[in-house]
Amino acid sequence: MSAKKLFIQTLGCAMNVRDSEHIIAELTQKENYSLTEDIQEADLILINTCSVREKPVHKLFSEVGAFKKLKKNGAKIGVCGCTASHLGAEIFKKAPYVDFVLGARNVSKITQAIKIPKFLGTDLNYDESDFAFKDFRNSIYKAYINISIGCDKHCTYCIVPHTRGDEISIPFAIIFNEAKKAVSKGAKEIFLLGQNVNNYGKKFKNEHKKMDFSDLLEELSQIEGLERIRFTSPHPLHMDDKFLHTFSQNPKICKCIHMPLQSGSNEILKTMKRGYTKEWYLDRALKLRSLCKNLSISTDIIVAFPGESQRDFEESLEMIEKVRFEQIFSFKYSKRPLTKAALMDNQIPEEIASKRLEILQNRHYEILDEIVKKQENQIFEVLFEELRADGEIAGRTDNNFLVQIKGSEEFLGQMKQVKITNARRMVLYGEVV
Numbered sequence: 518m519s520a521k522k523l524f525i526q527t528l529g530c531a532m533n534v535r536d537s538e539h540i541i542a543e544l545t546q547k548e549n550y551s552l553t554e555d556i557q558e559a560d561l562i563l564i565n566t567c568s569v570r571e572k573p574v575h576k577l578f579s580e581v582g583a584f585k586k587l588k589k590n591g592a593k594i595g596v597c598g599c600t601a602s603h604l605g606a607e608i609f610k611k612a613p614y615v616d617f618v619l620g621a622r623n624v625s626k627i628t629q630a631i632k633i634p635k636f637l638g639t640d641l642n643y644d645e646s647d648f649a650f651k652d653f654r655n656s657i658y659k660a661y662i663n664i665s666i667g668c669d670k671h672c673t674y675c676i677v678p679h680t681r682g683d684e685i686s687i688p689f690a691i692i693f694n695e696a697k698k699a700v701s702k703g704a705k706e707i708f709l710l711g712q713n714v715n716n717y718g719k720k721f722k723n724e725h726k727k728m729d730f731s732d733l734l735e736e737l738s739q740i741e742g743l744e745r746i747r748f749t750s751p752h753p754l755h756m757d758d759k760f761l762h763t764f765s766q767n768p769k770i771c772k773c774i775h776m777p778l779q780s781g782s783n784e785i786l787k788t789m790k791r792g793y794t795k796e797w798y799l800d801r802a803l804k805l806r807s808l809c810k811n812l813s814i815s816t817d818i819i820v821a822f823p824g825e826s827q828r829d830f831e832e833s834l835e836m837i838e839k840v841r842f843e844q845i846f847s848f849k850y851s852k853r854p855l856t857k858a859a860l861m862d863n864q865i866p867e868e869i870a871s872k873r874l875e876i877l878q879n880r881h882y883e884i885l886d887e888i889v890k891k892q893e894n895q896i897f898e899v900l901f902e903e904l905r906a907d908g909e910i911a912g913r914t915d916n917n918f919l920v921q922i923k924g925s926e927e928f929l930g931q932m933k934q935v936k937i938t939n940a941r942r943m944v945l946y947g948e949v950v
């Protein structure tokens with residue numbers, strides 16, 4: 518029987534990317550689907566959605582509307598992911614031609630969803646932490662591995678706990694086997710995923726030996742042939758001394774860390790319910806900088822959270838001066854349903870939000886240009902992963918700079934020493950030495 522065709526579009530974070538890999542694995546290995554990039558020949562069209570800010574949610578309905586126009590007769594449309602979780606049956610009301618709705622945390626039900634008319638799988642308590650998914654990866658060299666699902670921090674701006682449910686850790690044996698298998702198939706790097714990875718081990722579905730995130734990192738680093746370990750996102754609150762020690766001492770752990778700050782004002786951090794102060798954050802960040810040579814720190818910052826005064830905003834700017842982040846993902850606060858902050862009555866006008874975002878991004882770029890300039894003439898070990906146009910190939914340094922050189926397939930999956938000859942804001946150009 519010839520394979521049916523699957524078209525899948527993935528929005529959102531790395532967890533969604535991994536969920537899409539799981540969906541592809543289940544459908545190609547259990548249901549005779551093969552992937553296509555041509556929507557018009559697809560028998561099944563999936564969109565894996567993100568809800569973290571408002572804009573992509575608005576776009577969802579125009580996008581599925583466009584899918585409907587393009588799809589061939591009889592092809593099905595499924596809405597998956599975080600927006601599916603919190604809108605649920607409302608999606609059928611607004612877009613009656615959608616065949617099924619499958620929320621994040623219900624990914625393992627995909628093989629049922631395609632068979633049952635108007636299937637709705639959005640149970641936030643559904644526990645698939647020990648489900649053995651079939652195997653599919655977008656990249657041979659870099660393997661995404663979930664280590665926990667969900668989040669129950671309930672930061673007051675964030676919808677994620679309402680789309681992915683409470684936090685639960687994936688059993689060590691599953692993670693370890695997945696990592697070993699990926700390495701045996703050629704992976705050099707594993708990328709551990711969870712909303713608060715360094716809270717690993719607080720709760721498992723069944724009996725489980727005691728284990729925290731630092732223990733997990735140490736165990737995984739024993740895998741022979743594995744060269745690099747990355748993870749996202751750790752929560753600044755859970756960065757205890759044991760974690761700082763493991764992170765800085767273990768040579769397989771890449772020296773780049775995402776430390777989501779959100780705000781530099783203690784007042785705002787408290788209203789956000791982040792659980793740490795700017796002093797704690799700074800202490801952790803600067804300790805890490807002193808423990809690790811060439812560390813990169815990336816962060817997330819929200820501007821114009823309800824009640825953010827000019828002074829609060831300036832405190833976020835002060836944190837940028839002190840930490841000198843290598844990368845900042847910055848966002849205007851976006852009002853999300855089901856969150857406490859959406860009900861706060863001191864929302865900030867759009868013009869102020871846009872201005873603050875612009876100021877913050879401009880200052881970050883100035884600092885980044887200085888950081889980047891210093892990389893010229895330095896030598897880095899780069900793992901090459903991706904072919905680029907014009908006979909170029911790209912990869913990352915241990916501390917996560919994107920490096921591009923002249924080269925082709927023979928470099929894929931290889932670690933090479935590269936000297937940086939021309940350092941640009943987004944890419945460091947260099948040559949193998």
Ligand code: SAH
Nearest residue numbers: 674675712750777817818848849850851853
């Ligand atoms: N678990 C991660 C964050 C996941 S969401 C953590 O705690 O850091 C990714 C980022 O989106 C967040 O760090 C935050 O900066 C941003 N974000 C979440 N909700 C938002 C909202 N309502 N408005 C603007 N940005 C938001």
Ligand code: SF4
Nearest residue numbers: 668670671672675677
């Ligand atoms: Fe959202 Fe906070 Fe959980 Fe991160 S820790 S996913 S920001 S609720």
Ligand code: F3S
Nearest residue numbers: 529530567568569599
């Ligand atoms: Fe978006 Fe869900 Fe990730 S809301 S950021 S896809 S956890």
